[in-house]
Amino acid sequence: MRTPLRDTGALGAALLAPPAVAAVLVPFRTDLTNATMALILVVVVVVVVAVAAIGNRAAGAVAAVSSAAWFDFFLTTPYQRFTINDGDDVETAVLLLVVGLVVSQLAARARRLEVITVTDAGYLARVHETAQLVQASGSPDKIVDHVRRQLIDLLELRDCRFEYGSLLGHPARLEQDGSVVVARGRWDVERRGWPDGEIELRALAGGHYRGRFLLQPGPAVPPLQARLVAVTLADQTGAALDTAAPRLEQ
Structure with a gap:
């Protein structure tokens, strides 16, 4: 730092x-x-x-x-x-x-x-902005792209992309509690930094998988609060995709 x-x-x-x-x-x-x-x-x-x-x-x-x-x-x-x-x-x-x-x-x-107070206000603003976009926009792609850009800024990523469809491979995963799991074992991200390779952040809705963000971490490890906000943004994306799914299948 x-x-x-x-x-x-x-x-x-x-x-x-x-x-x-x-x-x-x-x-x-x-x-x-x-x-x-x-x-x-x-x-x-x-x-x-x-x-x-x-x-x-x-x-x-x-x-x-x-x-x-x-x-x-x-x-x-x-x-x-x-x-x-x-x-x-x-x-x-x-x-x-x-x-x-x-x-x-x-x-x-x-x-x-x-x-901390100012930072938390910033996190809340991100979640609120995304929620407004989910309500106002009928385009899942627009929401995905918005959240992708939010994640890059929030987690200080080198890059981020979104994958629709089934899960392929076994990358490290950012969990709902903000922790990171590698090969079914918990990774101490605060002490060891990000694991190598892309990190998966799933977009879920009601327990159903709707896609995933694949994060390319930068050198800095964001605090737990930022990781929890990232999970919330991914969940908002999953909810938007879940709502849009019946229309897309017609």
């Missing part, structure tokens, strides 16, 4: 902001209490955590560690050394680290939950 630009920016801010603020406080270190200086650095952590909320957990953790380290280096005796002699300074540094870590991870988790 590539690192998004915002993640890189968050890591940069996490590395650079705490030492910059600590350096600014150097002229005042004899006048301010360690607790006050640590509080200022906590504010820096919170700012960086705000960046981490649109970045990732690593950015928040780096911000917390960086703040504690530079607090020690610039603002506690002996200065310009990563050493702390005073017990109160040790306590302050540890609290600064713990608070920064906890808050940063909470912010990163909040961002992750937001991404």
Whole structure:
């Protein structure tokens, strides 16, 4: 997976902001209490955590560690050394680290939950769009082609084709629960990636086979939610083909 630009920016801010603020406080270190200086650095952590909320957990953790380290280096005796002699300074540094870590991870988790919500809304939109097409269109071929394109985008496939008629061969199969089966054995797709070759996704209606999509996977393995949506789209295709079958046989 590539690192998004915002993640890189968050890591940069996490590395650079705490030492910059600590350096600014150097002229005042004899006048301010360690607790006050640590509080200022906590504010820096919170700012960086705000960046981490649109970045990732690593950015928040780096911000917390960086703040504690530079607090020690610039603002506690002996200065310009990563050493702390005073017990109160040790306590302050540890609290600064713990608070920064906890808050940063909470912010990163909040961002992750937001991404899941947006992603789920996107999945729902795909299912709704296909359902509308099934109701409005009398052309099974149009529905098949629409779902085929949806599957390519949803599962990040290299390609996808649809086969009508009887089952031939024994390719790997994407099951109703989102798992993958190879030669009657379950394949750990999260750990091992997609199996080699095409993967079958059957279009069923009331337990009756109406055709299958043959997926050509890309390098990325989509999450379980995406695979379950793919199964739902295939079922919608099966229902459309089942409805159209009497007309096509006349």
